[in-house]
Amino acid sequence: xxxxxxxLTQDRxxxxxxxxxxxxxxxxxxxxAFPVVYTIWLGFQTFSSTGKQSFAGLANxxxxxxxxxxxHGLWVTVALFVLSLVLQLVFGVWLALVxxxxxxxxxIVRSLFISPFMMPPVVAGMMWLVILDPSLGAANYIxxxxxxxxxxxxxxxxxxxxxxxxxxxxxxxxxxxxIVLGGLQSLPPSVYEAAQIDGASPFKTFQRITxxxxxxxxxxxxxxxxxxxxxxxxxxxxxxxxxxxxxxxxLNIYGFRVGFxxxxxxxxxxxxxxxxxxxxxxxxxxxxLRGAVAWS
Amino acid sequence: MTDAANTDxxxxxxxxxxxxxxxxxxxxxxxxxVLSSFKPSFEVTAYPPTLIFTPTLDNYVELTxxxxxxxxxxxxxxxxxxxTALGLLFGIPAAFAVSWTRISWPAILTLAARMAPGTLFLxxxxxMFRQVGMIGSxxxxxxxxxxxxxxxxxxxxxxxxxxxxxxxxxxxxxxxCGVTRILWRIALPLVASxxxxxxxxxxxxxxxxxxxALVLSNGDTKTLIAAAFxxxxxxxxxxxxxxxxxxxxxxxxxxxAALVQRWLVSGLTLGAVKG
Numbered sequence: 001x002x003x004x005x006x007x008l009t010q011d012r013x014x015x016x017x018x019x020x021x022x023x024x025x026x027x028x029x030x031x032x033a034f035p036v037v038y039t040i041w042l043g044f045q046t047f048s049s050t051g052k053q054s055f056a057g058l059a060n061x062x063x064x065x066x067x068x069x070x071x072h073g074l075w076v077t078v079a080l081f082v083l084s085l086v087l088q089l090v091f092g093v094w095l096a097l098v099x100x101x102x103x104x105x106x107x108i109v110r111s112l113f114i115s116p117f118m119m120p121p122v123v124a125g126m127m128w129l130v131i132l133d134p135s136l137g138a139a140n141y142i143x144x145x146x147x148x149x150x151x152x153x154x155x156x157x158x159x160x161x162x163x164x165x166x167x168x169x170x171x172x173x174x175x176x177x178x179i180v181l182g183g184l185q186s187l188p189p190s191v192y193e194a195a196q197i198d199g200a201s202p203f204k205t206f207q208r209i210t211x212x213x214x215x216x217x218x219x220x221x222x223x224x225x226x227x228x229x230x231x232x233x234x235x236x237x238x239x240x241x242x243x244x245x246x247x248x249x250x251l252n253i254y255g256f257r258v259g260f261x262x263x264x265x266x267x268x269x270x271x272x273x274x275x276x277x278x279x280x281x282x283x284x285x286x287x288x289l290r291g292a293v294a295w296s
Numbered sequence: 297m298t299d300a301a302n303t304d305x306x307x308x309x310x311x312x313x314x315x316x317x318x319x320x321x322x323x324x325x326x327x328x329x330v331l332s333s334f335k336p337s338f339e340v341t342a343y344p345p346t347l348i349f350t351p352t353l354d355n356y357v358e359l360t361x362x363x364x365x366x367x368x369x370x371x372x373x374x375x376x377x378x379x380t381a382l383g384l385l386f387g388i389p390a391a392f393a394v395s396w397t398r399i400s401w402p403a404i405l406t407l408a409a410r411m412a413p414g415t416l417f418l419x420x421x422x423x424m425f426r427q428v429g430m431i432g433s434x435x436x437x438x439x440x441x442x443x444x445x446x447x448x449x450x451x452x453x454x455x456x457x458x459x460x461x462x463x464x465x466x467x468x469x470x471x472x473c474g475v476t477r478i479l480w481r482i483a484l485p486l487v488a489s490x491x492x493x494x495x496x497x498x499x500x501x502x503x504x505x506x507x508x509a510l511v512l513s514n515g516d517t518k519t520l521i522a523a524a525f526x527x528x529x530x531x532x533x534x535x536x537x538x539x540x541x542x543x544x545x546x547x548x549x550x551x552x553a554a555l556v557q558r559w560l561v562s563g564l565t566l567g568a569v570k571g
Contacts, residue, residue: 024390035420118553120504231413
């Protein structure tokens, strides 16, 4: 084949390849990129009560800085994020170790372990709503039968964030565990054997060898969970709708209500763009961390 | 030596205890939900809660009688199947092209889109769909849910396509096979199991997704998940029906996930971890 003919075939191939990814790219641009640009524009608009729209400059953003509900929402978002992430990483690593040492786990057991995060978060919210009912729920019955005081759980402004974090952790800890388990299984067995020969205790082996080697996997799990946790919505919307009062009003819930309950689309757009910046900022920060702890 | 053997046995017991403990914590709430859905109405709210009761289907009967549960289920099915099909239609060729050319930005673009909070798109969608009168249409719901299914399909299939030896394609090219033909005739049959896993995962996550249908559906097109809210509004005496609804909504994703649990890990992490 001559050079010219080869270039021709290559060009044709490139064209065909572009044609193959074109539908996905066009769809994403139409459904995501264009709407996001539109949201940025909406963030500079105000909508009057009659639905009339006018340019507002940075008014929505200066409103955001002086809006108590925004800062409160940011606090709720961050508190829920930190609490849930710590719970899920700690118990996820623990569960992964337990599963790792349980050799030959039958498929049915694996299915049961993944069942929490395969069910809709909405369903998780529904079932916990019943279990955590302050007066008739099973959770308080169990607490009381151990002689512990009952809790108002989701109905308590103080406990609602830890309770939501618990529900989310019930649902997603097995997910973190599966990721970490994948990391454990890919570690070379030789490092354990060397530690055993050196007479290291199981705890020391974990602390000095397993954990450092697992860190990149754990950070990966943290990234995947952070994206969901920072935009927390489903479980809260089903169980408390941001309440009691505004005690669980995360930024995503707040932005949703500003947009679709008060129909202040301009301000909601500014809120959502800010939240998006926070999510991407967190992902980038974690990604750097992953680079710093990588070992291969 | 017996000392070491003793320690070994003790550690194994300790691990088994932890495994059972974890299993109980993970399973108990779901078991409680299913049990409650079969309880007679006076026993659902009994305090102290009862474990022994005569199971009944009353809650399920009441659910289908007092709510349009079946039509919600049909809506959910239409939206989920539609968005999964759309995700496969766009995602399969894109994953193939990315795997072949190593030009990965189309795949990253779809993934980045999934990282933003859904409300970010929902605001402009709402404004745009309202302008063209598409709020409450299946089309709007399927298009919005395809945003969820597309990155799942692409990222689950990427490693599958990467796993096919290049020589297979090169041989086909020498035979004069065009790229598109290679994809549908040669590559696709080789990654059939990957396609199945991606389709099931796309189905599960589209079925489970709450936010978009909350705003984009109306009374006629409401999906089960979006309607879940209506079931809760009924008050605490309706716990039985609520738990029956929750059980039925959770059933399809749980059954499907059980089918592919072996391949789930790498799929769920969008390729970040090899399972």
